[in-house]
Amino acid sequence: MSWFERLIPPKIKVRSALNKRSVPEGLWHKCGACSAVLYGTELERTSQVCPKCGHHMRLSARERFRTLFDEAEFTELATSLQSTDPLRFKDSKRYKERLSDAQKESRESEAVICAHGRVAGSELVAVAFEFKYMGGSMGSVVGERFVRAVDHALQTQTPLVCFIASGGARMQESILSLMQMAKTTAALNKLHEAGLPYISVLTDPTMGGVSASIAMLGDVIIAEPKALVGFAGARVIEQTVRETLPEGFQRAEFLLEHGAIDMIVTRDQMCSVIAGLLKILAPSSGRSIEGELVF
């Protein structure tokens, strides 16, 4: 406390403390990598990429769609589906409470949103995980929404892109969550049979049951720089093998090195890379759906 503050009568001090708190939240952000203090609107402009060091911070599912689709225009799919708490799960908190907290925290109705729209002029169905919603965990609704997105892609003969940000299967729905791995994979097999492209984009983090299903089944697998991608979490591995993990373990660069993914793409290039890939892979590029070649 400075000599000046000591002179101020207590009542005024209280008010000045209140004033301090009334600075709008979310105006300033600190980069997780280089600790630079960054202005919120600037981060919005760069899609949450640190302008100082290029660190990719988490991007909300909705912002992702705004940056992906032409003119930020898209139509959402399967919005009405809601979780029912089938196991009436309760740990230190009820699952129902966690769901409503997650809705407030993320302003989304579940941990994925699905939409169709245009990317570089071509039709596309996209799925994006919202990490702020219970760590982007996959339960019954996430699985069903994903399947409906696949169904929509099949009906409209459109490619599918999925942006993943997930800690894995949702424990509060236990075995039902585990089975979503099977359910989503089965739907992707249909897409595969129909010859429609599926691109998975692994963003920070892509772990557990989500990693071991829809993430690794992309015809092309893209990751964002430094994204954490793996099956088992670092803590579990350390407890099992009792040694410290190598530098950069389970980061996107590590996966590229080990042949697990096709490429690492920065956020500013993401749209054009996806559009470029789909120009070559999508059925409108010269291969008709009836199986006859059309040039």
Place this chain on the structure above:
Amino acid sequence: MDNFLEFERPIEELSAKIDELERVSQTQNIDLGNEISKLETRRQKVTQDIFSSLDPWQVTQLARHPMRPYTLDYVGLTFDGFQELHGDRMFADDRSIVAGIGKFDRWNVALIGHQKGRDTREKLRRNFGMPKPEGYRKAQRVMKLAEKFNLPIVTLIDTPGAYPGIDAEERGQSEAIARSLSVMTGLRVPVISAVIGEGGSGGALAIGICDRLIMMEYSTYSVISPEGCASILWKNADKAPEAAAAMKITSADLKRLGLVDEIVQEPLGGAHRNYERAAAHLNASLVRHLEEVSNMTTPELLGKRYERLQSFGEFQSAK
């Protein structure tokens, strides 16, 4: 085959008394038949009482019992001329997954199952039943082989989970599991899966996509181990019993959730008390389900399997 669990203490005490009396009657040549048979009746009653009201954590301990029959025990008791097939043709032979072909009842089938070890050396050799990517890739290879030769597939699930290790991650544990799910979904031959012990998460599901799912009475199937769930949600691994109950992981729970086609009754005291009877029960169930699915045409089989997979999950549509 002693090895009693904490909650089996009363059974253990009675068994000790019976052993003692048998020893006395033999060494001192006294007829204690009456006393012994009384105690045996009592032990039967006590066992029935204990086993009729097991909690989920007790079931978990039975599912992990060190004397529980493993895949190769069942194979030995129910298969003829089983030929094990080794290796993924890419990297290694993962001994935590056994794969092979043989005669089962009246069918030639392919069998894939997790394999745990009994003693320390064998446990290490089998990596505690925790497969690495090469294990799942071996499984995929043998499944494709079964498809080629039109053999139905039986899978036996018994794993704490896929191996969480540096090497497993380096070789693509996620991809190996994801690919297994994809391959199994599309197999043009029937698949029957039975959980014989622990159904540990993705590591279990990776050989568990099927047309019929059977669970042994004291087996479990869950998205994460109770300890793992407890340490994340309760921030305390000691809360595993609570997590086991909350996650609904026993065969009875899964039956209620509509995920299991049949629960196979275990002999009194659990499968480890009578391997032959446990195997006979499992055998009968497998035969019944194989009969049902082997009558289906391939499109029917694949259609039903897809419907089955799509039925998983519970949700509602908001008005």
